[in-house]
Amino acid sequence: MKKLAIIGMPMDLGQMRRGVDMGPSAIRYAGINERLKKLFDEVHDRGDIAIGRPEVEVDPESNLRNLHLIAEKTEMLAKEVDQVIEAGSFPLVLGGDHSIAIGTLAGVAKHYNNLGVIWYDAHGDLNTAETSPTGNIHGMPLAVSIGMGHPLLTNVAGYAPKVKPENIVIIGARSLDDGERALIKEKGIKVYTMHEIDRIGMTKVMEDSISYLKGKTDGVHLSLDLDGLDPNDAPGVGTPVLGGISYRESHLAMEMLAESEIITSAEFVEVNPILDDKNKTATVAVALMGSLFGEKLL
Incomplete structure (x- = not known):
């Protein structure tokens, strides 16, 4: 029996532009429940994790924005994801900014010996307090998940690291900071930039x-940031970067992941309806979820 649980994580504490906290609502409004009920025996929407309306705080020691709040809220998400997996359901998390991945991966990784991660994103999200130009934690979740960063974040759910660098594939990168480039080389993280996607095509990249x-993982988490797509196709994101993955290429990528049957958990993040055009980005997210979960034209 195929069961799916939806968890909303309406958190915008990892960056400075408001609106991404409405992402889960926008995705639900775009028809996620109706779409996925055709693909699963059981779909349970567990509602949203309570974030409240906390004041922005900057940690004086690390200069990280909302450090304690993000640690607290991602801990709550980790517990929720853990419960979903324990109950035999596929966890699908709706963001929120990309800092939520700290919690998602903390809840997922304890169930696997060798979790793999596909990071579908324009950015590497591999900054630390030392390398970040902004102190925004949504640029750090992948670094945190490999055990690099502030201990309050790396130790969410009581263990670290969550993922090995050699079990990560970043797809769609086109905006990397200097510190992230150095870390990618140092750790040997596999990255397919837009150059590779253009040069060898999305089919080869996904194959x-x-x-x-x-061959080397016992589960794979998909973390899909809508800014991985080109802003023409997904305008409602906080940090758009021109020259991104197309809508069609993204559907192909999701369809190939569905055929491979390797994905064991997923999150879709950074949908910001305030910056969107008639909920286009949330609609794209829902359509891509359909492809990821095996929707077919014929």
């Missing part, structure tokens, strides 16, 4: 990514 992860 290579799937075969790279399939």
Whole structure:
């Protein structure tokens, strides 16, 4: 029996632009429940994790924005994800900014010996307090998940690291800070930039990514940031970067992941309806979820 649980994480504490806290509502409004009920025996929407309306705080020691709040809220998400997996359901988390991945991965990784991660994103999200130009934690979740960063974040759910660098594939990168480039080289993280996608095509990128992860992982988490897509296709994101992955390429990527049957958990993040055009980005997110979970035209 195929069961799916939806968890909303309406958190915008990882960055400075308001609106991404409305992402889960926008995705629900775009028809996620109706769409996925056709693909699963059981879909349970567990509602949203309570974030409240906390005041912005900057940690004086690390200069990280909302450090304590993000640690507290991602801990709550980790527990929720853990419960969903324990109950035999596929966890699907709706963001929120990308800092929520700290909690998602903390809840997922304890169930696997060798979790793989596909990070579908324009950015590497591999900054630390030392390398971040902004102190925004939504640029750090992948670094945190490999055990690099503030201990309050790396130790969410009481263990670290969550993922090994060699079990990560970043797809769609086109905006990397200097510190992230250095870390990618130092840790040997596999990255397919837009250059590779243009040069060898999305089919080859996905074939290579799937075969790279399939042999050495016992589960794969998909963390899809809507800014991985081109802003023409997904305008409602906080940090758009021109020259991104197309809508069609993204559907192909999701369809290939569905065929591979390697994805064991997923999150879709950074939908910001305030910056959107008629809920276009949330609609795209829902359509991509359909492809990821096996929707077929024929």
